[in-house]
Amino acid sequence: MSKREQIYLGMKRLFVSVFAVLSLSTVCFSQKKLEITDWNMKKHLPELARYLELSSNQYDNVANAIDFLADKMNSAKYSKGERQIKYLNEAIYGSLKLMKSTLSEVQYKKYLRILNTQIRDNGLNPYIKSTSDFLAQNKTIVY
Numbered sequence: 001m002s003k004r005e006q007i008y009l010g011m012k013r014l015f016v017s018v019f020a021v022l023s024l025s026t027v028c029f030s031q032k033k034l035e036i037t038d039w040n041m042k043k044h045l046p047e048l049a050r051y052l053e054l055s056s057n058q059y060d061n062v063a064n065a066i067d068f069l070a071d072k073m074n075s076a077k078y079s080k081g082e083r084q085i086k087y088l089n090e091a092i093y094g095s096l097k098l099m100k101s102t103l104s105e106v107q108y109k110k111y112l113r114i115l116n117t118q119i120r121d122n123g124l125n126p127y128i129k130s131t132s133d134f135l136a137q138n139k140t141i142v143y
Contacts, residue, residue, distance in 0.1 A: 041066045041069070041070065042063070042066060042067070042070070045059075045062070045063060045066060048062070048066075048114070049062070051110060051114075052103065052107045052110055052111060053107065054107070058102055058103065058107075061098070061101075061102040062099070062102060062103075064098070065095055065098035065099050065102065066095075068091075068094055068095060068098060069091055069092075069094070069095040072087060072090055072091030072094060072095075073087075073088070073091045075087045075091075076088040076091060085127050088124065088127055088128065089127075089128060089129050092115070092119070092128055093129075095115070096112075096115070099111050
């Protein structure tokens with residue numbers, strides 16, 4: 001085997017090794033990406049209104065809170081890293097504050113059940129700050 005062939009084989013091995021390392025790191029990092037789906041709940045507002053038994057005044061306020069949640073979740077969707085988690089928490093807790101001021105205690109508990117289910121189903125619960133801290137501040141118990 002000539003010197004040129006040895007260099008060629010060495011370069012080929014180096015290229016294949018670098019390619020394998022880069023491919024593996026891409027796969028590992030892509031699994032940790034936070035996926036935020038579409039949170040536009042406006043289409044489910046009539047069902048939510050029936051479930052929560054909203055008055056007409058509450059309906060408008062809940063619609064505004066849902067718009068707020070969708071806007072903030074959209075901001076989180078297009079952000080990365082710590083900023084994404086910050087926007088995610090702002091969306092959830094901002095929505096909870098708006099709903100708390102609008103809904104009765106019974107209605108608020110029902111809304112919390114819906115929101116907790118949606119958070120869990122979307123796999124976002126590891127990224128949300130402890131809801132028990134928030135609920136303790138607002139003196140609300142979730143069943």
